[in-house]
Amino acid sequence: MSSLILQGVSYAYNGTKVVDDLDLTLGKDEIVCLLGASGCGKTTTLKAIAGLIEAKQGQVFIDGKLVSDANTFVSPEHRNIGMMFQDYALFPHLTVANNIGFGLSGMSKTDKQARVDEMLKLVHLVGCADRYPHQLSGGQQQRVAIARALAYKPSLLLLDEPFSNIDTQVRFELIADIRRIIKAQQVSAVFVTHSKEEAFAFSDTLAVMHQGKIAQQGTPEQLFAKPSSKEVAEFLGQGIYLSATALTATEYETQFGVVKSILPQQHAVAEKGVIYVRPHQLELASCNNNELQCECVTILSSRFIGSAYVYTVVIAEQEIEVAAQYGQSFEINEQVIIKIKPHTVNFFKS
């Protein structure tokens, strides 16, 4: 059974549609990430799931139960949802133990205590039960927040950019930690972020949002290798567009020669369009061995990143940074040729 279904959900602020006819399905114990630039409607979607705002249209089902449609609105306190906030939202006047126990109701005191202890153990904060939130480090506060959100066994966990306040050095360690905790508790989760690195590290599936809609949903690998639209392709990594004409299912004519695709693509032969090329699929070479007589580009600037030089070049009127191979070096203003390595080509019809 799906733990969450959104069907045609819409929401508008002052007449501007922020979430527009959005569909999303989440399997049992799955962690899905809503990924998108700021303002794409991802936090609004999260709030609509939690019931913190009322979706104007569409239906929301949690664990198969209808919680929101044109006639029904279950208020947040009756949805049995766990939520983790960007600022953690720990109650400053309560101890760690009381924060974790806040959502436990209808339980005997001993059961409550036992559950709090269990959660403290799960998040490795056994000694901190009587401390107050301000006495904890950022990472500890975050673990209290996750323990609190999971303590009352919610049907669904929502996470609103929970890692954005964490230092980059420890961020991925914590992401792994929180992921382990969620998996251990066997709960489905919706995670919102604008950082694709966090999304790749944390989620089972990605749902890229664009202009209030889910542009594409799938595993990180699927989305990266085979984006369904230009927006998804651009969001998941920098790149450039090159005009191309399909020669066969695996070959494309471009201004830099023929580009080969590893996998055959679905399109008509001789179709015109563009291909999206990412920096790591490019190679720079000196113009001296330009046997194919293809177009040269100029090196604009260079930057040393330790293992190699990265050069900025302009290709088809788009600036892009391409890493040189180890030991390779070019002068500024030097003419170079661009080679495109064979890869799974992303071809978009024009």
Place this chain on the structure above:
Amino acid sequence: MTYKFQLSKWQLIAWSTGLLLSTPLFFLLVESLQGDSEVFTHLWNTVLWDYISNTVLLVLGVGLLSCLIALPLGWLTAYCRFPGKQQFEWALMLPLAMPTYIIAYVYTDLLDYAGPVQITLREWFGWQSPSDYWFFDIRTLPGAIIMIALVLYPYLYLIFKTALREQSFKLVQASQLMGLSAWKSFFKVSLVLSRGAIVAALALISMETMADFATVSYFAVSTLTTAVYDTWFGYYSLTAAAKISGVMLLLLFLALITERFSRRNQAVFERQSSVNSEALYILKGKSAWLATGFCSFILIISFIIPMFVLLKYAVMYFDQAWNSEFFSYAWQSLKVAAVVSAVTITLSVLVVFYQRIAKQANPLIPGRLASTGYALPGTVLAIAVLLPLTLLENTINRILTPYDLDIGLLLTGSLLTIIFAYIVRFYAVAHGAIESSFSRISPSLDMASQSMGKSQGHTLRLVHLPLLRRGLLTAGLLVFIECMKELPAALLLRPFDFESLATHVFQYVSDEQLELASISALFIVVVGFIPLYFINRSMEQRS
């Protein structure tokens, strides 16, 4: 399962509060616009224009004098370093705690024919009778202007000082590099940039001046405030009193509009993120002494002399002043103030909570409605409160007459009226304080609590109230003190057996016997220091 389209109880509470507390103003507006009143027509044809011109002159005079006192003080303390600057900075706001009638009494006592100043002068110069010399008569309109300005200038001083602090020194420095003298840059840069703040402060001072009853009544200068009072006690004509109040409302409205408008202009100016803490000018030699001298002079005449006289009275007349009257009136005042604080705090928590959780349109309206009473002068408020309550009382009595029952003056003859009036008047004080405490609570705490299955009422009890504890205390204290100090509304509305500390002191002022109530007066002044402490602290937190 909960369904949509329900009227929430929070909405109901907030709107009821807003409507209830704005009822007096509504009644006043209706009453002052409708019908004809013989008394009012009579007043209109005879003295009312004098009252209006006195009021306008008083407001203009106090505004001008406040500028002359407060603008130099604000500039000196914000931009300069001179001996005693740090102490002056907070001491100069102390006069705010001094009720005008006390300072007016003290100076009358000092400066009239039998007072120590004139006696000394007569001794020095050998004058025999009043015809031998001319001396300034304090019990006049100019005298009232000086007395009121000495007490109200701190509003302008505080607001102007803050505005200067928030302007970057670099602006002044830049103007000086471009060749402006300190004097010129004050006029061309500092003053122009703080124009909005100055106008807002002057509007506030005008409102307080119009509301002042005690000084003008004691000096027998007839203004609109005293006219409202006299019309009610002289003619017992609510309609006429309401009409005069209507004239005052018009003037007040002008002041309010000016204040709102200047605040809008103020928002345009860019604020620097950090507040200046170092001095821009370090005064030395003559200019330093001039600065210290000016600050000392203002502080001495506005605060130290009246305080000193009051202390002297208290010591000299301790046996007469330290009596059961003081305790019984203090106790009565405390009781009323405590009830009013508790009710206003409760109501404002509920209204502000509704503002926070409301999903309906215009959630701020109930709070705005409930706060309208704050702009009303005490005398006007009293009339405004009497209008709906007498109507209610009469209606109940008319319904009960066939049953041979009568509640008499159950409402207007009891403490209920005064309590209701205070709640209407001071609701805004509590609302403001609680709103600012609420705004410091992150909205995600509400969402967290709700997502964990707590209803809105539970969230209020378990999360908000514990976090608001200090804010509630501050708000309660501020309302409490305002209640202790309020005079004109209490004079008009008190039942026969009720006397508050303020009315008690004023009674003795009117009878030229402040000495006998000196401990009560001292108590009022000292209690008035408490809100100043909070103002000072909040300003220090900003800097």
